[in-house]
Amino acid sequence: MEASERLIDTRAAILERIAEAAGRAGRDPARVDVVAVTKTVPPERILAAIGAGFRAFAENRVQERQAKVVELDAVATYPAGEQPRWHLVGPLQSNKVRRAVELFDMIETVDSLDLARRIDRIASELRAGRPLPVLLQVNVDADAAKSGFAPAELERDLAAIVALRALSVDGLMTVGRLVDDPELARPTFVALRALSERLRARHAGLGVHLSMGMTDDFEVAVEEGATLVRLGRAIFGARPSTG
Numbered sequence: 697m698e699a700s701e702r703l704i705d706t707r708a709a710i711l712e713r714i715a716e717a718a719g720r721a722g723r724d725p726a727r728v729d730v731v732a733v734t735k736t737v738p739p740e741r742i743l744a745a746i747g748a749g750f751r752a753f754a755e756n757r758v759q760e761r762q763a764k765v766v767e768l769d770a771v772a773t774y775p776a777g778e779q780p781r782w783h784l785v786g787p788l789q790s791n792k793v794r795r796a797v798e799l800f801d802m803i804e805t806v807d808s809l810d811l812a813r814r815i816d817r818i819a820s821e822l823r824a825g826r827p828l829p830v831l832l833q834v835n836v837d838a839d840a841a842k843s844g845f846a847p848a849e850l851e852r853d854l855a856a857i858v859a860l861r862a863l864s865v866d867g868l869m870t871v872g873r874l875v876d877d878p879e880l881a882r883p884t885f886v887a888l889r890a891l892s893e894r895l896r897a898r899h900a901g902l903g904v905h906l907s908m909g910m911t912d913d914f915e916v917a918v919e920e921g922a923t924l925v926r927l928g929r930a931i932f933g934a935r936p937s938t939g
């Protein structure tokens with residue numbers, strides 16, 4: 697499949713850039729996973745990406761995942777252990793929590809104690825004994841346009857969140873500012889990692905994952921400790937503009 701072949705090269709080039717960035721920071725590149733962000737990407741290209749070796753995927757809207765899931769499941773049977781995993785990386789409204797718990801393997805955008813409690817309640821119902829992996833989204837730059845916990849809010853609420861039995865609180869996530877120069881994103885990534893270290897010293901229930909870095913700044917994020925980089929355009933090219 698021609699599309700798959702091109703994506704094999706793309707994936708190899710991305711992994712090479714991650715390896716180089718990890719090397720500069722003395723990190724093990726195997727600790728960095730690529731999450732392929734497929735908003736606006738049609739199912740056949742997602743299947744090509746699976747064929748090219750990508751395994752972790754993300755949508756930013758529950759409805760878009762839902763619209764594609766039938767096609768993806770109909771075509772594909774996966775060898776054991778190679779099923780694609782799906783992350784939610786967009787804001788989650790409370791009336792969509794049930795669908796999100798059904799459709800995603802990880803919710804990266806838990807941004808309030810209320811939302812965490814609601815997800816916990818539904819996960820305990822739908823997936824008893826299998827805690828749902830989540831990340832806590834942090835608005836590191838206090839950007840009014842972005843969702844996420846303020847760091848002080850997270851310090852206040854984290855004990856209550858890690859106590860929720862149907863959630864596995866695997867780490868923190870942030871959406872960096874849009875910047876022309878990736879260096880300008882570095883302070884955000886440094887701050888998220890520092891916050892994670894500070895919080896983990898007091899809360900054993902918080903995992904080590906740091907989801908940070910996108911197409912324009914993922915190498916800087918890897919240098920600063922990202923374990924998940926969320927890449928859309930680097931893999932699938934420019935998105936159609938949604939004006």
Ligand SMILES: *Cc1c(COP(=O)(O)O)cnc(C)c1O
Pocket residue numbers: 733735756785786871910911912926927928929930
């Ligand atoms: C779209 C999106 C990405 C990927 O962005 P690119 O710049 O295309 O890599 C990452 N994270 C979130 C939350 C997104 O919505």
